[in-house]
Amino acid sequence: MQDEPTPQELLTAVAGWLRNELMPVAPADKVFHVRVAANAIDLALRQLAQAGQGDAAERGRLVALLGQDGDLATLNGALAAGIASGAVNADDPAVIDHLYAATLEKLAVDQPAYAAYRRAAGLEGGKARG
Amino acid sequence: MKPATDAIAARTTLDDQALLTHELSRIAGQLAPGATAVVDMTRLSGGASQETWAFRAVGGSAVDVGLILRRAPGGWRQADGAAGLETEAAVIRAAGAGGVPVPEVIHVLAPEDGVGRGFITRRVEGETIARKILRDAEFAQARTFLAEQCGGILAHIAKVDVAALPPLRLSPARQQLDDLLRRWRGMNLHKPVFELAFRWLAERCPPDPAQPVLVHGDFRNGNLIIGPDGVRAVLDWEIAHLGDPMEDLAWICVNSWRFGALDKPAGGFGSREQLFAGYEKAGGRKVDPQQVRFWEALGSLRWGIACTGMIDTFRSGLDAGVERAMIARRASETEIDLLNLIAPRA
Numbered sequence: 001m002q003d004e005p006t007p008q009e010l011l012t013a014v015a016g017w018l019r020n021e022l023m024p025v026a027p028a029d030k031v032f033h034v035r036v037a038a039n040a041i042d043l044a045l046r047q048l049a050q051a052g053q054g055d056a057a058e059r060g061r062l063v064a065l066l067g068q069d070g071d072l073a074t075l076n077g078a079l080a081a082g083i084a085s086g087a088v089n090a091d092d093p094a095v096i097d098h099l100y101a102a103t104l105e106k107l108a109v110d111q112p113a114y115a116a117y118r119r120a121a122g123l124e125g126g127k128a129r130g
Numbered sequence: 131m132k133p134a135t136d137a138i139a140a141r142t143t144l145d146d147q148a149l150l151t152h153e154l155s156r157i158a159g160q161l162a163p164g165a166t167a168v169v170d171m172t173r174l175s176g177g178a179s180q181e182t183w184a185f186r187a188v189g190g191s192a193v194d195v196g197l198i199l200r201r202a203p204g205g206w207r208q209a210d211g212a213a214g215l216e217t218e219a220a221v222i223r224a225a226g227a228g229g230v231p232v233p234e235v236i237h238v239l240a241p242e243d244g245v246g247r248g249f250i251t252r253r254v255e256g257e258t259i260a261r262k263i264l265r266d267a268e269f270a271q272a273r274t275f276l277a278e279q280c281g282g283i284l285a286h287i288a289k290v291d292v293a294a295l296p297p298l299r300l301s302p303a304r305q306q307l308d309d310l311l312r313r314w315r316g317m318n319l320h321k322p323v324f325e326l327a328f329r330w331l332a333e334r335c336p337p338d339p340a341q342p343v344l345v346h347g348d349f350r351n352g353n354l355i356i357g358p359d360g361v362r363a364v365l366d367w368e369i370a371h372l373g374d375p376m377e378d379l380a381w382i383c384v385n386s387w388r389f390g391a392l393d394k395p396a397g398g399f400g401s402r403e404q405l406f407a408g409y410e411k412a413g414g415r416k417v418d419p420q421q422v423r424f425w426e427a428l429g430s431l432r433w434g435i436a437c438t439g440m441i442d443t444f445r446s447g448l449d450a451g452v453e454r455a456m457i458a459r460r461a462s463e464t465e466i467d468l469l470n471l472i473a474p475r476a
Contacts, residue, residue, distance in 0.1 A: 033451075033452070033453065036453050036456055037452050039456060040452050040455065040456050043456070043459060073320070076320045076321075076322060079322045080321060080322045080325045081320075081325075083322055083326050084325045084329065090326050090329055090330075096469075096473045099322055099323050099326065099465075099469060099473075100469055100473075100475070102322070102323075103323060103462060103465045103466050103469060106462040107462050107463070107466060110459045110460065110463070111459070111462065111463055114463050114466070115390040115391075115392050116385055116392060116463070117463070117466055120466055120470070120475075
């Protein structure tokens with residue numbers, strides 16, 4: 001067993017240091033990159049916090065839709081190929097529901113401030129971007 | 131970027147700055163009557179496909195003219211798919227002659243100028259940053275008419291006399307869709323939403339236009355110089371081509387360029403109706419909103435695939451910067467935008 005602080009705590013500290021300590025004194029042409037670096041750590045933290053919950057939900061839906069089992073990459077490949085070939089009916093509301101759900105699960109990690117995400121996820125109000 | 135690479139980049143910029151200042155000073159009189167030197171050579175952006183430099187041509191106490199140089203990276207390299215800098219300069223001149231607000235082209239670099247390929251335009255003052263244009267009070271008045279004005283400008287672009295243009299690639303919808311699908315298959319990735327979009331687009335692909343027109347190709351926030359009085363200049367004609375005028379009308383509506391103003395599809399500052407009305411009023415042909423929707427989805431998909439392509443750029447080490455990696459994680463933005471276009475929910 002590894003000692004603490006946890007990876008999450010370490011990354012949170014780094015992101016805070018980038019924003020609060022480095023950004024105010026960074027040269028003008030580096031401020032943007034410091035912000036991007038802090039945002040990247042935040043993204044990684046959101047993905048770690050999710051701990052595969054979204055993946056499990058997505059896999060469950062894919063198994064039901066496709067009637068086959070496999071890992072997430074295989075199932076997504078099968079859905080993509082099925083939509084491309086027409087073997088999966090892309091007009092089926094269950095397929096569309098799944099695509100919305102999977103996309104919102106991704107955006108919750110990737111870009112939770114994106115305005116179209118916030119509206120689709122029913123999170124409007126508060127700070128939005130993008 | 132590694133420190134060593136940073137140092138090399140800084141040195142190259144300094145070398146370029148000295149070279150450009152020296153060589154362009156020799157032709158200063160051609161750039162502005164009475165000018166004897168160029169000063170304040172400043173690199174504005176280092177795009178992969180073009181360099182942009184700002185500088186001034188000065189002479190005595192009376193001459194001081196702001197100018198912009200657009201140049202191939204390092205002077206000579208040129209990106210695939212770009213029309214070419216000499217061609218771009220000729221397109222800007224033809225568009226200007228057709229009533230499109232553009233920066234005046236002062237000089238096209240010749241081999242004897244010794245600084246590579248590119249062209250020099252007059253500098254147009256104004257704002258290009260979308261967040262300021264969409265939020266700052268000084269643009270409040272402009273925001274009420276920008277959509278209609280953009281429609282009018284797009285009509286003028288579509289009406290530029292094709293015979294007055296240099297040879298440009300023809301790029302109708304079907305070809306763009308086929309090219310994009312080929313690129314996507316080449317990435318060998320699985321994104322069900324992109325597959326849904328390809329299917330949806332294939333079913334709605336408009337026929338090749340009987341009379342292809344000039345298409346700017348990247349008409350959006352960021353490439354428009356805007357003042358409180360409205361659009362002052364349309365920039366970045368790098369990927370101009372011949373095709374369907376609905377392409378430009380749609381690209382400015384792609385959600386990625388609305389910067390959060392979801393309910394103002396035209397650039398985040400207006401409605402589609404205002405944009406289309408401006409287009410038709412200025413002599414553009416009748417707009418088919420369904421065809422614009424096709425092009426909007428194609429635009430979102432193209433941007434989504436470009437974002438996804440950053441994974442390779444990042445992993446190959448070609449650009450291992452954090453920014454590159456983070457753009458790859460924006461592909462999902464286009465997936466929600468595509469779903470909203472293809473299978474909208476009430």
